[in-house]
Amino acid sequence: MTAIVETAPAKINLALHVRRRRADGYHELETLFAFCRDGDVVTVERAAATTLTLTGPFAGVLAGESQDDNLVMRAVRAFQARFAVADHYAITLDKHLPVASGIGGGSADAAATLRALARLHGIVPDHVDLFGIAGELGADVPACLLGRTARGESKGDALQPLEPLGERPVLLVNPGVGVSTAAVFGRWDGDDRGPLGQGEVMAAATAGRNDLEPPARAIAPEIDAVLALLEASPGVVFSRMSGSGATCFAIFQDAAARDAAADAARTRDWWALATFLR
Numbered sequence: 001m002t003a004i005v006e007t008a009p010a011k012i013n014l015a016l017h018v019r020r021r022r023a024d025g026y027h028e029l030e031t032l033f034a035f036c037r038d039g040d041v042v043t044v045e046r047a048a049a050t051t052l053t054l055t056g057p058f059a060g061v062l063a064g065e066s067q068d069d070n071l072v073m074r075a076v077r078a079f080q081a082r083f084a085v086a087d088h089y090a091i092t093l094d095k096h097l098p099v100a101s102g103i104g105g106g107s108a109d110a111a112a113t114l115r116a117l118a119r120l121h122g123i124v125p126d127h128v129d130l131f132g133i134a135g136e137l138g139a140d141v142p143a144c145l146l147g148r149t150a151r152g153e154s155k156g157d158a159l160q161p162l163e164p165l166g167e168r169p170v171l172l173v174n175p176g177v178g179v180s181t182a183a184v185f186g187r188w189d190g191d192d193r194g195p196l197g198q199g200e201v202m203a204a205a206t207a208g209r210n211d212l213e214p215p216a217r218a219i220a221p222e223i224d225a226v227l228a229l230l231e232a233s234p235g236v237v238f239s240r241m242s243g244s245g246a247t248c249f250a251i252f253q254d255a256a257a258r259d260a261a262a263d264a265a266r267t268r269d270w271w272a273l274a275t276f277l278r
Contacts (some may be wrong), residue, residue: 003045004119008112010036010097010172010273011104011144012242012249015208017196018188022155026139027185030196031152032205033143034165036172038275040097040109042072044116047090050076056095071110071137078133079117089117098271100178102216102243104144110137111144140243148278149201162201165277168237169258172273173230173265174247175222184244187215206238216245223248226270233261251277 014032021027040056052067067073072093079085091113097105114130117123123130134141139155151160193211197204217223223246230239230250235257239250252258258274265272 004116006042006112006116008040008108010039014205016210018211026155029156033150036275041094042112043092050088053092058095061099071106072113075110075113101247102245103247107140108144167276169252169255171258172249174271177220177246179245181244184216212244213241220246
C-alpha cells in the first residue's frame with residue numbers, strides 16, 4: 001500500500017465552560033468543538049524502522065523535542081501495543097499550526113496518526129480501541145479523532161456529535177505567543193459560572209463563553225489586540241479565543257470579509273489561517 005496521508009485539522013472551541021477541578025487533577029469541562037478544513041498533515045508508510053520527519057513552517061519549534069515525547073510517536077507506540085502490531089513506519093509531520101496555541105496542535109497530529117495507522121491496517125475509524133488510545137494520549141485527542149462538530153463534557157472527552165456547521169468562512173489568528181495550557185488552567189479563578197446551554201450549536205456558543213480567556217489574557221496581553229481586531233472586522237459574525245489561547249478565531253459572513261481581516265492581521269506580523277469550518 002502506498003503512503004497514507006491524513007489532515008490534522010485545526011480545532012476550535014466555540015465555547016468552553018470550566019465547571020470545577022476534579023480529584024484527578026483535570027477540570028470538569030463543557031465545550032463545543034468545531035474543526036477547520038486545514039491544519040497539519042501526517043503521512044505514514046511502512047518502513048524498516050520507525051522514524052519521524054518534521055517539515056513545514058513550525059517544524060523548528062518541535063525540533064528540540066525528544067521524539068519519545070512527541071504525541072505522534074506516542075500514538076504509534078500505543079497503536080502497536082493495543083493492536084499487537086510489530087510493523088515499523090516512516091512518518092512525516094508537516095507542521096503548519098503554531099505550537100501551544102489552543103487549536104489542537106499535537107492532539108490533532110496524534111489523532112491523524114491514529115487514523116492513518118487504522119487505514120493502513122484496515123481498522124474501522126470508529127473502532128472503540130482507537131478512542132481508548134486517544135483518551136490515554138490527552139483530553140482533546142478523542143475530539144480530534146472524531147474530527148467533527150461535537151459537544152464535549154467530562155475532561156472534554158465525553159463526546160456528543162452534533163450537526164455539522166457547514167463550510168463557513170473562518171479566520172484563525174495567533175500573535176506569535178505560545179501559552180502553557182497548565183499555566184492558564186492554574187490561573188482559573190475556580191468560579192463555576194454555570195453550564196453550557198443546549199440546542200442549536202451557534203446559539204449555544206453565542207450565549208456561552210470561554211472561561212480560560214481571562215487567565216490567558218493575563219498571561220499573554222497580546223490576545224487583547226487580536227480579539228479587538230477580529231471583533232472590529234467588517235462581516236464578522238462571531239469571534240472568541242479558542243481553548244487556552246493564544247489563538248483567536250472569527251467566523252465571517254463571506255470569504256472576502258475573512259480575507260480582508262487576514263490581510264490586516266498579517267500586516268502586524270501575526271500568524272493567520274484563512275480557512276473554512278467543516
